[in-house]
Amino acid sequence: MHQITKKNYFKNDEIYICKATFEISESKKSYPNAFANITDKNEIIVIIKQSKYNNNIIEVEKDWRILIFDMFLLSELFEGEIESGFTNSHENF
Numbered sequence: 001m002h003q004i005t006k007k008n009y010f011k012n013d014e015i016y017i018c019k020a021t022f023e024i025s026e027s028k029k030s031y032p033n034a035f036a037n038i039t040d041k042n043e044i045i046v047i048i049k050q051s052k053y054n055n056n057i058i059e060v061e062k063d064w065r066i067l068i069f070d071m072f073l074l075s076e077l078f079e080g081e082i083e084s085g086f087t088n089s090h091e092n093f
Helices: 075-088
Strands: 014-017 022-027 036-039 044-049 057-064 067-070
Touching: none
Parallel strands: none
Antiparallel strands: 014 067, 022 044, 022 057, 036 044
């Protein structure tokens, strides 16, 4: 078995692009059939197929595609970058 490095890490993995187009919307309510609903204390973000557009939308961004990365993530390969990314991030998780 060869050693896994950052250079050859993605060699046997696959990336899929969803054929459907999606919209990312700020909404007044969540939708159970959406791809995702993200709710916090200030807003609701809905990721839903564009063909299911509705009138509860406050703001919308259309024509997004979903990418699926089919791979195993070996954290030890990226440990330094991940840790420094969180350290330097302005986001609080």
